[in-house]
Amino acid sequence: MRILAVIAGATIVTASLVTSAAYTGVPSSWAEGQPWGINGTYIATSNGGYARTNDVFHDEASLRSIWTVSTTCSFPTVCEGQVSSDQGWTAPIYDKNGLWYVKRTVPNWEPCGDGTAAPGLQSFIFYSGDPNTGFSDNNSNSFFGQDYTIGQSGACGHNKPLEIAMPFKLIPSG
Numbered sequence: 499m500r501i502l503a504v505i506a507g508a509t510i511v512t513a514s515l516v517t518s519a520a521y522t523g524v525p526s527s528w529a530e531g532q533p534w535g536i537n538g539t540y541i542a543t544s545n546g547g548y549a550r551t552n553d554v555f556h557d558e559a560s561l562r563s564i565w566t567v568s569t570t571c572s573f574p575t576v577c578e579g580q581v582s583s584d585q586g587w588t589a590p591i592y593d594k595n596g597l598w599y600v601k602r603t604v605p606n607w608e609p610c611g612d613g614t615a616a617p618g619l620q621s622f623i624f625y626s627g628d629p630n631t632g633f634s635d636n637n638s639n640s641f642f643g644q645d646y647t648i649g650q651s652g653a654c655g656h657n658k659p660l661e662i663a664m665p666f667k668l669i670p671s672g
Contacts, residue, residue, distance in 0.1 A: 535569030535577045536591070536598065536641075539671045542583070542622075544645040544664040551662050558662060561645075564671060567591060598624050598641065608649040608660050616653030621646045622666055629669065641668040 542565045546558035569579030569591060577593035581600050589602035600622040607618030624643030627633055642665075649660040 534571035534574045535579060535593075536567045537569060537579075538567060540565045540567060540641075540668045541671050542666070542668050544666050546664055549662055549664045551660065552658070553661075558664060560664075565668065569593075596625060597643075598622075604647060607647065608653055610654035612654075614654075616650050618647045618649045618660075624666055624668055639670050642666070 542561075542563050544561040546560040549556060549558035551558075564584040566582045567579065569577045571577035571593070575593055575595055577591075579591050580588055581591045582588045587602060589600050591598060591600045593599075602620050604618045604620050606615035607620075608616040610616060622643065622645050624641040626638050627640055627642040628638055629640040644663055645666040646661070646663045648662075651657060651659045653659065
C-alpha cells in the first residue's frame with residue numbers, strides 16, 4: 499500500500515507542476531523579450547461609486563492619482579519594486595502568481611467621535627486586464643482589481659474594524 503501512496507503522491511505533484519507551468523500569469527509578449535515588470539507612469543483610479551463598507555454598497559469619494567512604478571523581476575512572476583504617488587506617498591509593490599500587490603499604512607484614516615483618528619492598512623490588488631472589458635488579458639498594460647482599506651480592531655472604541663473596498667484600475671498615462 500505504501501508504494502501506491504508514493505506513486506499517487508508523485509503523480510499529484512507532477513500534475514501540479516504541469517498545471518503551474520501552463521499558466522504563468524504573464525503577458526505572452528514578455529516571452530518575446532519584453533520586460534516582465536510594471537514600469538512607467540500610470541493613472542490610478544479607485545471608483546467610489548461602487549464602494550462597499552463592511553460588504554454594504556454605498557458612495558465614497560472616487561480617488562484619482564498618478565503613480566510612478568518601478569519594478570525589477572528575477573522571473574516573470576517574481577517581481578518587486580516601488581510605487582510613488584503624486585499624493586505624496588511611496589509603497590512597495592510585488593507580484594505573486596500574476597497578481598500585483600501594493601500595501602501601505604494610511605495615517606489618520608478612520609475619524610473617531612472623540613476627535614482622534616486611527617490608521618488604516620490600504621491594499622491595492624490587481625491583475626493585467628483588457629482596458630475595454632476589464633477581463634484578464636495577459637497581453638495588456640492595463641490593470642484592474644480592488645482598493646481595500648481596513649482599520650484596526652478596537653479603533654474608535656469599536657471591536658469590528660471598518661473595511662472599505664472599491665474597484666481599482668491602473669492605466670498607462672501616455
